Amino acid sequence: MALTSLFLDMKDKNVLIVGMGSVGIRRSRRFIEAEANVYIVxxxxxxxxxxxxxxxxxxxxxxxxxxxLIEMCDLVVVATSDHELNNEVAYKAKDKLINCASDTSVSNVIVPSTFEIGSVIVSLYTNSKSPLMAKALRKKIQETITPADILNIELQEHLRIPLKENIQSQLDRKKFMEIIKDNAEIQSLLDADKLDEAINLADELLSKYIIEVRK
Structure with a gap:
């Protein structure tokens, strides 16, 4: 497969899960959470x-x-312990999006290990080489991303609209975001979980920055 990473809006999409082992259960819960219509055989x-x-x-x-069900569904997940049945279902669903955890050769969709940290969504895939290492890497990433990182995202989201409304140049907007990211006082406030105070200071700096850019 020639893979690329995508995030798909699964709301109201029809997903067929064939098999209810541990993989089928995880996939069912995942697509239900994504607000898909889940059908299980x-x-x-x-x-x-x-x-x-x-x-x-x-x-x-x-x-x-x-x-x-194969005919009506947008995505077919094959998750039985019967390889012959998996291949049979995969063949019938060859014109659909299909995920087979036990045999990626009959898949055109990979469902990676995915987790959220605040507003950050992280997906991991080791090309089916090592689920154990995917779990270990997940733990490392979770330990690396700090609460202050998440608050930085919230702060920059707050600043995006007034920046777009007041500054035309994308380069100037990017420059200000970098100023905020490198501002020691703001970062100290975020480290102390004082997002509101960091927002107030950033708003003050933005007002001054807009005046400078418009000169």
């Missing part, structure tokens, strides 16, 4: 898991409905 599933997924909007079907 499986022979066996823990009753508590089934009740949980149904309560969140998932619908369960027998194998008799497999072909029609």
């Amino acid at each position: 499986t022979k066996d599933v823990d009753n508590d898991i089934k009740d949980e997924l149904i309560s969140k909007g998932a619908k369960f079907y027998s194998n008799d409905h497999l072909d029609e």
Whole structure:
């Protein structure tokens, strides 16, 4: 596969999950959280898991409905322990987006390990070489991104609109963002979790900066 990273809006998209092992359960929860319509075909599933997924909007079907579900769905996730069945479903869904965790050769979509830290979304994929290292790298990233980093994002989001409204040059806007990022007093406030005070100081600096740019 020639892969590139994308974030897809899955709201109201139809997703078929075939199989309810650990992968199928994780994928079901993930796409339900993404507000997709989730349809599940499986022979066996823990009753508590089934009740949980149904309560969140998932619908369960027998194998008799497999072909029609493949036809109606935008994405097909094959997650059974039966490799022959996986290949059969993948072949039937060859014109669809398809993810098969056990065999990437029949997939055209990879569902990476994904997690959120504040407003930051991080996805990791090791080309199926080492799920263990993906887990280790996830832990390292979570330890590296600090609360102050997240507050910096919130601060810069606050500044984007007045910057666009008052400064035409993208280079000048970028320059001001860099000034804010490198301002020791502002960064000290963010380190102390004082976002409101950092915003007030940044607004003062922005007012002065706008006057300078317009001269």
